[in-house]
Amino acid sequence: MTHPLLPMAGEPAPERADAARNREAILAAALHLVRTRGVGCVTMDTVAAEAGVGKGTLFRRFESREGLMAAVLNESETAWQASVISGPPPLGPGAPPLERLLAFGHSRLRTNVTHAALIKAATGTSAARSRAAASFAVMHVRHLLGELGVGGDLLLLAIAVLAPLDVVVVEQQQADDISLERIEAGWDDLVRRVVGG
Amino acid sequence: MTHPLLPMAGEPAPERADAARNREAILAAALHLVRTRGVGCVTMDTVAAEAGVGKGTLFRRFESREGLMAAVLNESETAWQASVISGPPPLGPGAPPLERLLAFGHSRLRTNVTHAALIKAATGTSAARSRAAASFAVMHVRHLLGELGVGGDLLLLAIAVLAPLDVVVVEQQQADDISLERIEAGWDDLVRRVVGG
DNA sequence: AGGCTAAACGGACCACGGTCCGCTTCTATT
DNA sequence: AATAGAAGCGGACCGTGGTCCGTTTAGCCT
Structure with missing residues (x-):
């Protein structure tokens, strides 16, 4: 039994491809919405919808x-x-x-x-x-x-x-x-x- | 027909007795809860319950x-x-x-x-x-x-x-x-x- | 006392941030 | 190509601040 990716402390852990794609989409959507509607009118649900991802994804990538x-x-x-x-x-x-x-x-x-x-x-x-x-x-x-x-x-x-x-x-x-x-x-x-x- | 309380501009509008009583109760409840539980754990519902008033009353007296x-x-x-x-x-x-x-x-x-x-x-x-x-x-x-x-x-x-x-x-x-x-x-x-x- | 009006009340209701967990998808390994 | 299992996903769900409006009540006037 080999450790597939033995987790040495401090390894930054690479980002999965779909994760990166989603991060991009979310950031783009957020930027767009902030520009067009103003910060105050941008809800997390809206960003999630615009980015085409679930709300949970937003909160995993960006803490809050x-x-x-x-x-x-x-x-x-x-x-x-x-x-x-x-x-x-x-x-x-x-x-x-x-x-x-x-x-x-x-x-x-x-x-x-x-x-x-x-x-x-x-x-x-x-x-x-x-x-x-x-x-x-x-x-x-x-x-x-x-x-x-x-x-x-x-x-x-x-x-x-x-x-x-x-x-x-x-x-x-x-x-x-x-x-x-x-x-x-x-x-x-x-x-x-x-x-x- | 007389104006019961002709509303001259700038009149502070006196406070009704029950309103005053409630204000007291709310403030006392809030103070107590803040002291015992800490600010972060005090919700508006809790204060309302402790004061024995409805939530709407809280928000009318104190804006937020x-x-x-x-x-x-x-x-x-x-x-x-x-x-x-x-x-x-x-x-x-x-x-x-x-x-x-x-x-x-x-x-x-x-x-x-x-x-x-x-x-x-x-x-x-x-x-x-x-x-x-x-x-x-x-x-x-x-x-x-x-x-x-x-x-x-x-x-x-x-x-x-x-x-x-x-x-x-x-x-x-x-x-x-x-x-x-x-x-x-x-x-x-x-x-x-x-x-x- | 009785009645009238404006003020005050209260709790059902809504929007939003944040969490949770069962399901899906990626990727490393053989 | 098949497989295993970790990483990621998504949307139902929850707590909380804040609003709304039908109902109640205090205070004045007769």
Whole structure:
């Protein structure tokens, strides 16, 4: 008796062909429905129907509604991350650190506003995927703060600088009739104070 | 033919006796259940049953589950606000502004951690009641920043300073094994940079 | 007291997220 | 090609938040 596929710990387990096909179909269906109807009107049953699969399949591939939305969001998010890592300055590398930091904040702010609904749908309890996105931003800001010669607990400082850009914080401000320009200016001010300009 | 209660605009409309009684009963039941079972295990049906009213009554008095939780939270929140406004220093008046500000942050941080579950249940889309609570904090910080002679857009600065204390931000940090002491120290650092120490 | 009206009540009902488990299909092995 | 068994599938089912509307009741007026 031989072990057909002796399961060594840590093996990623390959994906079956039909599973991959379904994952594609689901993601495509979700993306389409989100684009046409808006996030709020997309139910799991609808996505399942549109993708031509059972509901159970949705929940096996993507853990929850939140997980599915996170996967949809990922499409645009990775593109954004790429432009931060290797795009043109001042967002990408090549500009002085302070300029990069400010550009980063502005870009993040705009992104959060435009994708607000989707981000909120993808962020919540747990949210493994969005954890990664947030982590990327923190790492980047921490790095830029370091380049700027800021001392102290850079991780905490990065988190603090990022916090006011959070979707719900920004939405609250917009609800209070605070313009985007003012929010942006306020954040610039905060950053300058933190880096000690 | 006389208008029994001619409805002038802005009249608050008095509350019927049974309505008041039910409101009390619901709030008491909710508070009790939250205390004994924890927020997550309290369903609207359960509260309705415990209070001896129909489910519809719950939703008429308190707009949603979120609204009910906000009402429950209010009990402790108002007490906290009172201690900020008129309690002993350094949280209350009497201490120098910077000390007050730091004390305020620490107190808010602790409160957010201890009541995390309830606050998250009470905060979300809409959340008229929690809007007020957040507003109070912003106003207070804005005031203290003013006393400290900080220039610029104080409202935005206050929001920015408060943002890192938000429940979900703090929980995320705790999930990353960052201790409360470190969070507190990080926040102190942020504040000192903002006020220009 | 009796009657009238608006407010309040309550529980049947609905939609949606999430689970479960018996059935199907893929793939590795011979 | 046949086979075994794991991986995947799907849709009936459940709990919960939220709505709706026929019925009840409090409060005022005579």
